[in-house]
Structures are given as structure tokens and as C-alpha cells.
Amino acid sequence: MRSIRPLAVLAAALLVAACGPSGTAGSGALTWWHNGTSDPVKSLWQSVADSYHAAHPDVTITVDPIQNEQFQTKVPLALQSDSPPGLYQQWGGGQEASQIKSGKVLDLTSSVSGWIGQLGQAAAGWQVDGKQYGVPYDQHVVGFWYRKDLFARAGIGAPPATMADFTADLGKLRAAGVTPVAIGSKDRWPDAFYWDYFAVRECATDVLRQSVKTLKLDDPCWLKAGQDLAALLAENPFQQGFLGTPAQQGAGSSAGLVANGQAAMELQGDWEPGTMASLTEDKDFAAKLGWFPFPTVEGGAGDPGVTLGGGDGFSCTTAAPPACPDFLKYIAGVEVQTKLAAAGIGLPVNPDAASALKDPTLKAVFDYSRKASYVQTYFDVAMPTAVGQALNDAIANFMAGKGTPAGIVQSVGQAATGDR
Amino acid sequence: MTKPSTVIAYLAAALVLGITVVPLLFVVVGGFRTTAQVNTAPVGWPSPWVTGNYTAILGASAFWQFLWNSAVIAVIATALAVGFGAMAGFALSRYRFPGREALYGLFTIGLLFPLAVASLPLYLLLRQIGLLENPLGVAIPEAAFSLPVTILILRPFMLEIPQEVEDAAVLDGASRLGFFWRILLPLAMPALSTVTVLAFVTSWNAYLLPLLVFNDQTHFTLPLGVATFQSQYSQDTARILAFTTLSMVPALGVFVLAERRIVGGLSGSVKG
């Protein structure tokens, strides 16, 4: 009789350990910081959290929507503390690499290895030194959004495939009294798309990869990118006063100009139709929009199949409960991805959800991105934050008439060595 | 007041009113339009007048929650700043002690550093004393950063009050502190009202501190609440304008109340 007691106690202890919550402070409680402060994203993420909780009652998710720009302030602070949120918005690239230095970002490589391959190329942007530190939930591609009606008015049959065609089209649009290209230079990052794309067209894929890694832009193709940009600027493609135009706020923004038919095209990401929707009373504007990839450059060593893009994702921190990677799997799964695509929030990373994209132009953009041989993340995200910002500033200054192509290249080297 | 100068005064007033009020009208009237209207014609009257923005905001409990949070924090911050500031101003003006000017200078130093720079150490401090996600975590630092302006303004005003008034009070048997409470403070009412308004408005519009301290939306103050109308790629401009107009009302209310004390309080001399 007496010998059964210790066994019973042991058995009970084992049972408790196997079935009960792990008992530590972070068990089952996940704090989630995402940037969907307004609908439809806000309700969507809330329903995702609710569904996951319904399926996994031991995991409670606290959802904290945080305004997009505020992440830059809040994340470094949170990673300084002992209790950062379990899950937070992550754009990958150099910023992610900096955040890893805090030691609080969770290495997901082993926990996601089973399913990350599904997402294909997209996941590469969230890897640092081959290790997965974040998982994307949507992807972005940058290209030219154009007004089919304005192109028709200017007598342009098909969108330009080469830079030479593009320059010719600029002339045709001006002759028809239409502002050819809108750009939101006030915000600086739209300027970067141009230089980034010229670099992507001039530089071979290996050079791109290597240079971003070493932060040394020694190859002459980088210089050519700046020269191409200078040539484009000489054609006077933009709206008057473009240096003071914001990108997305108000009808006077570059997106607003295209939405209201006051400019013929803009080089922007796939979010452009969504941005335009609230900037115009024209209910039909989406039907008037088309998309074409950035034209190829004569003599460029770049692979024409390479596209510039990025995406949104999430990272888990070391304070997260064990369920965090599983939650990421849920978000990357077909069910959630379909909801995202249907809500027009972005291009899904899960190819099985692509059919849910309603807008035919967006579908075309998605197909194009799937076929891309390589997706180059915009350099200000791919490179460490300080370097990326310095590059953007140099490009913006160049667009404003200050600086040289060589100066743009130098800004990266200088910022990389901490030299200001 | 001769007639011509009064006419000129009215003309000047009209000019000032015109220049100042036009942008303000944009904000107030803008809330009665839809964002699409604002974008199609930035300058223009609502066509049609849309009350949806205002009613949606006032009808949602979130706005009142933000309003309450802002009010609680602003009242605490103002009370602390003006209360402690008045006491310190009194000490720095009516007492003489070694290091007085240096102390006054020390308080002034707080003006010379933007809050943003101290944000990281402040965050770490608040975390350490457990004031994160707590209104006091915002109100107390706000009060601390309002102290320099408060003391800077109150002290000269308190210095101006003639020594005779103080001597008379002492002769009547009042203690120094009694003089402070019963005579000096009422006399300094214009200055006190001014610093009250300044401290309140500063707290009301504060953005960075609440941003650092609050993650939970139910704790947000009004300036943080605007974020709910902005997404990564767009913003609901008309709703933001309506929200801002409503946010201004309490702060303007405090101004109206205080303004009476600033100018309507005591006219005439302080002598006697």
C-alpha cells in the first residue's frame, strides 16, 4: 500500500506537467503589435486573433494596433525592456538585422522550416545570415501605375517596355497637355524607387546581392544608375512643384493627382489603388488604371526579370509564448491569406490565396511578381537603417538638384563606416 | 478713446480675425465634408453638408474614452505644475537665500532641452518605477517639463508685488505662508491663469509622452486617437478634421474660463 503513494504523486505530477499550462509568466499570453489602426485591417486582424483563440483556448492574444510611423519609436524602446511584445510588425532587411542585436528577437529557423518554403522568394527578405527572424504576411511590388484614358488621349498604344520608349511617351503626354509623371518628393522615399530601379536594371543580380551585403557600391553599375536618373530628370517628367508634393496625403499628393486624372502615371507599390480610393470622388478610377513594370535600360547588366519590392511581416520576441511561431503559420496559411487578399490589403505571400484578389490589375501584378527571378528589397529597408536613410537622403537631394551620381554612391560607403 | 482710433482698432481687429480664422474654419467646416470632397476641392463649402463624421465620432465610445484620459492627465499635470510651480516661484521671489539665482537658472535649464531627446532614458525610468501604461506616467513627467515655463513666468510677476503689501500682511499677523495663500496668489491671478492655460494646453496636445507610455488603446489620449483614422497608406482627412475640432473644445473651454481671470480679474493698481 505505502509504495503506491509516491507513484501516485509522481503520476499526478507528470499529468499536471503534461496537460497544464507551463506556469511561467509568458505562458499562453501573446501581445500583438500590428500597424492596422483603421479598418478593414483592424477588424481583420482582430478576427484572426479571435479565430486562433477559439481553436487554441490556452492562447490569449492581446491586440494593440499601433500607427505605422510610431513603430520606429516604440520598437527600439520595447526591445530595450525585459518585456517586449510577443509579436510585432516587421519589415525585414537591415532594420531587422539591427533589432537582432538586442538579443530579444526570436530565431524562427527551426520552428518554421516545415512550411516556410511555401512562401517562396518572399521569405528571403526576413532572413539574416540565412536564419529566419520574421515571416511576411504580404508582399509588395513596385511598378508604374498609369491612366489608360490619358495614355489613349496622348496616342500611346502600349505601355513602354524600354527606357527609350518611356522617354518618347513623356513627350507624347506633354504634347497632349498631360503631366506625365507624378511623384511625392516631399516624403523622400518615392524618389528612392527611381534610383533603386535604375540600379536594379544596371546591376547584375550577384552584384546586387553582394553590394547590399558588404555595403560597398564599387561596381560601376551603381554610378550608371545615378547617370540614368540624371538623364530622366533632364526630360522634366514630373509635375510642377514636385519637391513639395506629399506622396499619399490629400488630393494634391502624387497619388491624388493620378487618381483625379491630373497626371498620367506614378512609380509606386501595389498599395497605390488602395491609397487612391479615398482621394477621389471618381468611383470608376480603378477601371482606368493599368500597370507596367519599370522599363529596361539599354546596355544594363541587370536581369529584366528582377523586380523591386518589399512586404510586411511579423517577428516573435523571446518574451513570446511557444505558440508564436504556430500563430505565424496560421497567418501564412491559406485561410487568413485569402481574407487578406480579398480585403485588398496587399499581395498575399501564399500563392494559393492569389485567386482571392478581386482587382484584375492587382492579379496581373501578383502574377508578374511570382515570375520574378529575384525580388530586390528596396535598399532603404535591405540595408541597415542608418545607411538606408543616408542613401534616401542623397537621392532626394539629387532629385532636388543637389549632389552627383558619385555622391549617392559615396553616401552609402560613408554611412556604412559610420562616417558622417 | 477718440473715434478715429477706435475705427482703426476695429479695422485692425477685422484683419487679424480674417487671417487667423480662415485656416481654423477649414478645420471646423472640413469635418462637415467627406474626405472625397476635401480631396476634390480642398477649399470649399460642404456640398452636401455631412454630419456623419461628427456623429460617428461622438457616437463611438472611443472618443469619450480618449477625452476622459486626456482630461484626467491634463488636470493632474496642470495641478502639479502650477501648484508646485507657484510654491517654487514664491520661494524664489519673496525669500532671499544663497544660491537663489542659481536655482532659478537651474529650472530654466529644463526649457533648453527638447523632450524627444530625453525620451529613451525617461522611458526606462518610467518602466523601472512601474508607471508604464499608467496616466501618472504621463502626467508627472509632463508636470516636470512644464515647471520651467511656469516658474519663469510666475517669478517675475510675484517679484512685482510691492514689499509694502507683504509687510502690511505681516503686521496684520499673517505668516509668510499665510501671505502666500491668502494674498499673493489672488494678486498673481493673471499670471496664474496664464500658466494654467499653458500647462493645460501643453498636456492636452502632448503626443510623444503618451506614445511612449501607452500601448493599450483604451488608455490613449486624444492626440493618439487620431491614429485610428490613419493607415499605412492613406488617411480619412475629413474625419481627422472633425476629430481635431472636437478635441479642441475642452482646451478652448479652459482658455475661456482662464481668460476672464487673466484680463477681467483685477484692473487697477495693486497699491493700498
Add this chain to the structure above:
Amino acid sequence: MTRRLELALLLGPALLLFVGFVLAPIGVAAYYSLYDWQGFGSLTDFVGLGNYRDVLTGAVFQGAVLHNLVIVVLSLVVQLPVSVALALLLNRKLRGRAVLRLVVFAPYVLSEATTAVIWLLILQPGGFVDQLLSGLGLHALIRQWLADPRVVLLTLFVVITWKYIGFGIILLLAGLQGIPRELIEAASLDGASPWQATRGVVLPLLGPTIRIWIFLSVIGSLQVFDVVWIMTLGGPANASTTMATYLIDHGFKRYEFGYGSAVAVVLFIICFAFALVYQRFALRRDTEGALR
């Protein structure tokens, strides 16, 4: 109660709050300035005064200092007379002056973010301001208000003036209350015109308040950030960068907390130097005046 105890009671709370929540964090921030630090992990890369050297030799920062000085001078030359005139105006018995005061003060209450949104709408090319100027026949005055590097700083100054004038006015109104009516009446009885009475009696007595206004205005001009940041981000091409926008842009936004803190300390030293000189020469009279 002993005098010592009274002093401790009166000064204690303010000092405690101030030292704990203002001075201490500032001190720590200044400590960061000696390091090359991205805000992650611990402080390991000591660079001593290296950050300061980079700050002071940088062309963009030097330009920023210049822009701040321009704003300081403009605020003294433009805002001061306008504020005093308006305060005098709003002190008179005008009908509806309470409403007028409210309207003049309201921009100060408006958040900076919304101020920028509104003015961006108004200043759009072909927008309200341009239409107004055309309508008044002043077409030749139209510029690219925010895109032209030669004009952008002035445009921002107008917006800043619009926003902060109310603050100065309530301060000056408070100061005007302390001026005894009898003095003004006596002056006019002596045959002085209203303008002479103002110049000879009111303005000198308003002196202390004006000197406080100047102090706060200069410090505010040296630290101006919000309006500039939201309207132009310091652009185009650093044409409107101020020391504070430079601090955020090249410091914190790039996760360079050490460098940003160094910029802040330099900004602080500039403000401090001004404060020191100003206190010594301008405010000394005020403090000595009431001492007996």
C-alpha cells in the same frame, strides 16, 4: 515654522519632480552622446567627443543653425511688434473682444499635426493662397511655397507665427493687467495722445513681460520642430532643416541614438549660452528692481 522648513516645503516638490524627471533623463541622454549606439543592446562603442566633431563639422547641421537663426531674427522683428500691437488691441474695450481673443488663441490649441495638414492644403500649387493672390491681382507674388528652397523657410515662418502668436498674446495681456489705469489716465490728462501714452507709460511697464516673451520666443525658435517636420521634413534638400529636425532625422530616425543625443547637447549648449547672456544683461534689471 522655521524659514528653512518653509523653503524646503515650498521648493521641495518642484525640485524633486524636476531633478527626477527632467534633469536625470537629460543627464543620461548626454551620457549616450559619448557613444556610438543604435539603441539595441548595451553601450559598448565609446567615441568620446567624436559625435560632437561630426555634428559641428557637418554642412547640413551648419545650415540648420543658420535656418534657426533666421527664424529667431524674424520672430523678433516681425512677431514681437505684431504680438504687442495685438495685445494692446485686445486689451481695449472692443465689442466681441472675448471672441476675438478666443480666435487668436485657438491656433495655439490646435495640434501641430492638424496645423500642418491644413496649411498643406491651403498652400498647394493652385490652392487657396494662390487663388487669393490671383484674385487680389497679386499674381506675380505666387511661388512654390513649399517646393522652392528660397521661399520654404519663410513659408514655414508664416505658419509658425500663425500657430504661436496666441501664446505671446495671453502672456502680454497678463502683463498689461498689472499696469495701473491711473498712470495712463494721468498721462492723457497731461496732454499726451494715446500713442504717446502707450509709448511712454505702457510699453516701459510692459518691459518685464516683453523680456520674458523674447526669452521664450528665442528658445522656441531655436528648438522649432513639429511644424517644420510635418510640412517639409526639413526639405527640399535640407533647405528648411532646423537643429531639432536634424536631430530626429539624422539621429533617432537612423537609430543613431548616440549621435542624436550629441546634437541635442549642442542645441542645448547654444540655448544655454543665449540664456546665460540674456539673463545677465536683459533680465538682471527685472530681478534687481523688486529686491529691497
